[in-house]
Amino acid sequence: MSEISAPIVVMTGATSGIGRLAAIELASRGAHLVLIARSEVNAEATGNAIRTVAPQAQIDIHYADLTRLETVSAVGQTIAREHDKIDVLINNAGIHAFAPRTTVDGYDEMMAVNYLAPWLLTSTLRETLIRSAPSRIVTTASEASRHHGKIELTGDMFAPTRFSRLGSSRIYGRTKLLDIMLSLELSRQLEGTGVAVNCLDPGFNVTGLGRELSFAPMLERILTRLKIGDPRRGAGIIVRLAMDAEFGTATGGYFSVKDATPLEPVSPADDPNARQALWAITHEVLGAIS
Helix, strand or coil: CCCCCCCEEEEECCCCHHHHHHHHHHHHCCCEEEEEECCHHHHHHHHHHHHHHCCCCCEEEEECCCCCHHHHHHHHHHHHHHCCCCCEEEECCCCCCCCCCECCCCCEHHHHHHHHHHHHHHHHHHHHHHHCCCEEEEEECCHHHHHCCCCCCCHHHHCCCCCCCCCHHHHHHHHHHHHHHHHHHHHHHCCCCCEEEEEEECCCCCCCCCCCCCCHHHHHHHHHHCCCCCHHHHHHHHHHHHHCHHHCCCCCEEEECCCCCECCCCCCCCCHHHHHHHHHHHHHHHCCCC
16 A cells, blocks of 8 residues: 555445444544445435544545446446545445345346445456555455355356245355355456455444344344444454555455454355356356446
8 A cells, every 4th residue: 555645445335334433444544435325315424424533534425326237337437537546445335135126137136236246346446456556355245155055156146036034144145155256266366466355254243233124223222232243343354454464465365353363265165166157157247337
């Protein structure tokens, strides 16, 4: 990262939950934040929260609906035009839907937001990140990936599927498995470029817990009183991978919220051939957009 100018950090999922806490900490460390948000109301509230802690913070807001992949590509192109240098890209936005929904592009909503959107945004900003090296790409994955059910690496894997509220966890875990595979394969592709690529498990966090569940606010209050699921821990591992010197050269890692301990991903994320196959499938599916 540049020692002269403020490090430029592009981030999704910064207007709520652990993402907002991470954005506040990044700003307090002097980062120039380029935030991609969906809601103007939430973006304004986040900007106010950041400036309360870091009054001089530089914050740029761009808007995109991550369920609409053309807007993801468009916002990435806009950011690339406006910033010759990007020090860090943080793919943090995610959703756990408890009912199946199909995007306008015909994909499962969780697949679109959690995997296809970060793949596309990263692809769009890839050359800028390489030119900016040393730089970093940080992706929020999850140990929920260990409960992904059966996965078949085909173009149909992104299609809508029927699932129950209970079965939603399997689809969510699958999207997070793909995030790990994306990160590890990208690390291989960018080896030697000076771009460090890592992903993380943020642990259990009560903030934003089950936004689609009617009883979530009450449960969040109870867990907070019991000091279970402190979101500052999840935010902290994001900030560490984005800013700490030890992760400026480390690449190809999957790290735990618990002291940034390296984690071994579950199969097929541990298979280089499978990771390359997933990349090729995704590139074919999104080629016209990217």
